[in-house]
Amino acid sequence: MATGSGESKTRSKKLFYIRDSVVEVEEDFNHEFKGHRNLAVEELPSWCYQPGSERRSRRAISRALNAFLNTGKGGTVYLGITDDGRVKGIRLTQYQKDHVVTGMVDLMGRYNPPVARHRWKIKFVPVVTLREEIEAGKGADVREGLDEATRQRPHLLRTPDYCWCDKDALAQFNMGFVAPDYVVEITVLPFDVSNPGDEAAHPGGVVLYPIHEDEEGHAYFRRQACIYAYTMQEIKELTVQQVREHYQPTVDSLRKRLYALRSQSLQQKCPSPNQMSK
Numbered sequence: 001m002a003t004g005s006g007e008s009k010t011r012s013k014k015l016f017y018i019r020d021s022v023v024e025v026e027e028d029f030n031h032e033f034k035g036h037r038n039l040a041v042e043e044l045p046s047w048c049y050q051p052g053s054e055r056r057s058r059r060a061i062s063r064a065l066n067a068f069l070n071t072g073k074g075g076t077v078y079l080g081i082t083d084d085g086r087v088k089g090i091r092l093t094q095y096q097k098d099h100v101v102t103g104m105v106d107l108m109g110r111y112n113p114p115v116a117r118h119r120w121k122i123k124f125v126p127v128v129t130l131r132e133e134i135e136a137g138k139g140a141d142v143r144e145g146l147d148e149a150t151r152q153r154p155h156l157l158r159t160p161d162y163c164w165c166d167k168d169a170l171a172q173f174n175m176g177f178v179a180p181d182y183v184v185e186i187t188v189l190p191f192d193v194s195n196p197g198d199e200a201a202h203p204g205g206v207v208l209y210p211i212h213e214d215e216e217g218h219a220y221f222r223r224q225a226c227i228y229a230y231t232m233q234e235i236k237e238l239t240v241q242q243v244r245e246h247y248q249p250t251v252d253s254l255r256k257r258l259y260a261l262r263s264q265s266l267q268q269k270c271p272s273p274n275q276m277s278k
Contacts (some may be wrong), residue, residue, distance in 0.1 A: 017087045017127045027225040030075040032064040036080045039103045042158040065218040067227045074190035080183040087125030089181030095165035101156045112213040127181040
């Protein structure tokens with residue numbers, strides 16, 4: 001939740017970010033900051049690839065989303081906040097906001113297995129300089145009468161090239177219409193075994209949630225504020241560990257019970273000195 005400076009999260013009735021402010025949270029197990037909106041790896045511009053290698057100066061947002069899914073605890077990626085936690089925002093028209101949502105649906109559908117729509121949500125939170133901008137209606141598209149038919153046009157996905165919505169935004173900017181800035185909050189919800197839509201394996205009562213491969217066939221996991229790619233062997237070891245942790249309390253209880261039964265049996269077979277004297 002984003003609030004204005006000096007207002008608590010619980011008391012604020014309006015959700016917004018103050019430009020150039022530093023957010024209260026840091027990048028950790030459940031929070032990731034990104035200064036761009038390149039969701040899939042194909043959307044990364046060519047200049048971010050280092051010559052002669054596969055290394056990139058920019059990472060697709062998909063890696064963080066995949067890690068939040070596979071860790072099972074969920075998390076939020078904030079687009080428009082830099083690595084140091086400073087709010088910059090991303091300028092978006094309504095058509096471009098539609099593009100981001102469409103891109104998310106496409107990306108989650110490319111995961112293996114695909115990610116159900118109820119597992120994630122997206123929110124566009126306005127970025128303002130002064131609180132008065134909120135009262136003035138900042139946060140809505142600056143143009144009146146958006147064409148609903150135009151909003152249904154297919155967007156150009158999986159490429160760094162400009163989509164029609166980006167070209168439209170540029171044309172509007174050249175005409176003096178400046179789109180609002182937003183922090184885009186993409187939240188992956190924790191895996192919920194009680195939700196009928198969250199299908200999981202239950203071998204012997206152990207809940208094993210699905211591990212998703214991203215659009216490149218990689219499986220990432222979150223460790224504190226870092227993201228790591230796991231091999232199939234590491235995923236296997238993780239699964240074995242989850243099963244072991246699930247059954248360990250039962251194993252410990254059975255061992256205690258077995259020890260007690262053995263002690264009782266030995267006492268019955270070996271009478272005490274008092275019993276022998278009789």
